[in-house]
Amino acid sequence: MSHALDRRRRTFLHRATATVASLPWAAQAWATGAPVRIGMTAELKMASSTSDDAIRLGVELAIEDINAAGGVLGGRPLQLELRDDRSVPSRGLENFRELAAMPDLIAVLGSRFSPVLVEMGNQAAALQCPVFSPWAAANTVLDAKRQPDWAFRVSLNDTWAMSALLQAAQADGHQRMGLLAPNSGWGRSCLAATEARMGQLKGTQLQLLPVRWYNWGGETSMVEHVAALKQAGMQALLLVANEPEGVVLCKELLALPANVRPPIYSHWGIAGGDFPKLVGEGLRDIDLRVVQTTALNIQRTPRGQSVLARAAQRMGLTDPLRMPSLVGLGHGYDCVLILQRALERARSTRREVIRDALENLDPIDGVVRRYAPAFTRERHEALAESDVLLARWGADGRLGALKSRG
Known part of the structure; x- marks a missing residue:
């Protein structure tokens, strides 16, 4: 069973990379300026996991949509930097440090495993890099005692x-x-x-x-x-x-x-x-x-239907609603929309300015819900208990x- 999942993941990753490389905006976008990077560390080599696939696909589809519409900061392309942590906190933290050292990287997303996100959240202020949780639910991923807190969540909590x-x-x-x-x-x-x-x-x-x-x-x-x-x-x-x-x-x-x-x-x-x-x-x-x-009901809006249909095609699924870990798709997509809006407000890739902007955003219509606003200084949960x-x-x-x- 795990071998079948590995084969599907390899096929999915190959299709994703080939699709991004062939998009018509790619060459033009790269010519307009250096890429603005979004990092992600996930359990890519955990054979039974599909949450990382769904989250990554949501992130990539959002990046494709934003780049097709002209990119960010006057035409610069968004680019995903991906690392494997195998669900190990120390490896995730090592990846976080490596990603945070990259120029024009604005934030790092984690994946499913809370111990990884907790460690990243504890180091986010020292690295001056926002951390996003599109799945990990442990309450300790966020900490109101950290002020300012650099951790944000688009997911549920325990x-x-x-x-x-x-x-x-x-x-x-x-x-x-x-x-x-x-x-x-x-x-x-x-x-x-x-x-x-x-x-x-x-x-x-x-x-x-x-x-x-x-x-x-x-x-x-x-x-x-x-x-x-x-x-x-x-x-x-x-x-x-x-x-x-x-x-x-x-x-x-x-x-x-x-x-x-x-x-x-x-x-x-x-x-x-x-x-x-x-x-x-x-x-x-x-x-x-x-x-x-x-996020399980992503198909309820036209935009969500489009994202789900494209995701299913990318994954080779005949039934889009049979997608494993479906909620990760919407959470990953909306994380990128929120970061795009923060970039627009910050008008810069300076991460301290982006962190502050995340707490002061105008309403955003995502595929999971309308965020009005996504975060405040006191609340770094983008969703609400009513979304469970x-x-x-x-x-x-x-x-x-x-x-x-x-």
């Missing part, structure tokens, strides 16, 4: 995610909640967010059982954690996992009788890979919901939003 999962479980009639999370910064962020939300719901009968921790990247079995939670009286499972651990858990649950499988309310790490393909047809037999953002939704995979492999219960 507080919104865990709140949405708890509310959905409660609406479905569950009271005793189990939490299975990685022993990492992301897992601890989710536990803190869940406990805080439970504290706000003291008037209800919701109960959080003691958390079960697993080792990220090192677990070959997950079902014993579920068994322990079930023994403690769990009615529904809050899952914080990426696709490798999520696949292990789902396949183990499928080996059990259907009546002992708990309903699962999952954070979106499992959607960072092609989860239906990785799990197989049995996924339909698991009661699984996963948190997403309204739950979804389920259908038999066709599409991830579709569930209707809210109110």
Whole structure:
């Protein structure tokens, strides 16, 4: 399965590079001035990951659109500088330092893994370089105590995610909640967010059982954690996992009788890979919901439809809505739109001026939502809790939003 994903990624990257090189504006744009660079560090060589593909494609399509319209700062082309971090924080930080040293580089985007973005955010002020998170959700990616903060997010956060999962479980009639999370910064962020939300719901009968921790990247079995939670009286499972651990858990649950499988309310790490393909047809037999953002509904506007159609063509997909990690496409695209507007306001590639401009932008119509404004000095979250939704995979492999219960 991983070999098939690798082949698809290589095909995708080859097509992307060939397309950019053949665009009619390319030669003219390069003649008008030095490129303005946007950096990105992502888990490019993680075989099961598709979030990096979706984010990168969103970034590249936005760059193509901006360059086709004349570029930035009087005709200079935008250019993506890409680095592989393999989801390792130290490698991501090394990439960040290398990218920040480039002339006319205005910001660096991360990808899915929060520990990488946390380290980048902690060093952003020292490097005087804005950091954008188009996926990583840990609350610690942003820090209001850092003033000025150089980290920005176009994504959800753990507080919104865990709140949405708890509310959905409660609406479905569950009271005793189990939490299975990685022993990492992301897992601890989710536990803190869940406990805080439970504290706000003291008037209800919701109960959080003691958390079960697993080792990220090192677990070959997950079902014993579920068994322990079930023994403690769990009615529904809050899952914080990426696709490798999520696949292990789902396949183990499928080996059990259907009546002992708990309903699962999952954070979106499992959607960072092609989860239906990785799990197989049995996924339909698991009661699984996963948190997403309204970027999942990118096709609701003409501009979003166009971006999605082009992305699907680039990826070789016959069904655009079957694109894995679809939300990353919209988040990546809108990150670049926001940076373009900051460039226009700053009229310079000086990063301290761009950072200040990001907090003072006029409304921007993105493919995910309208940002009015995207950020303020006190708020570096471009999205809002109202942009969070739950979804389920259908038999066709599409991830579709569930209707809210109110």
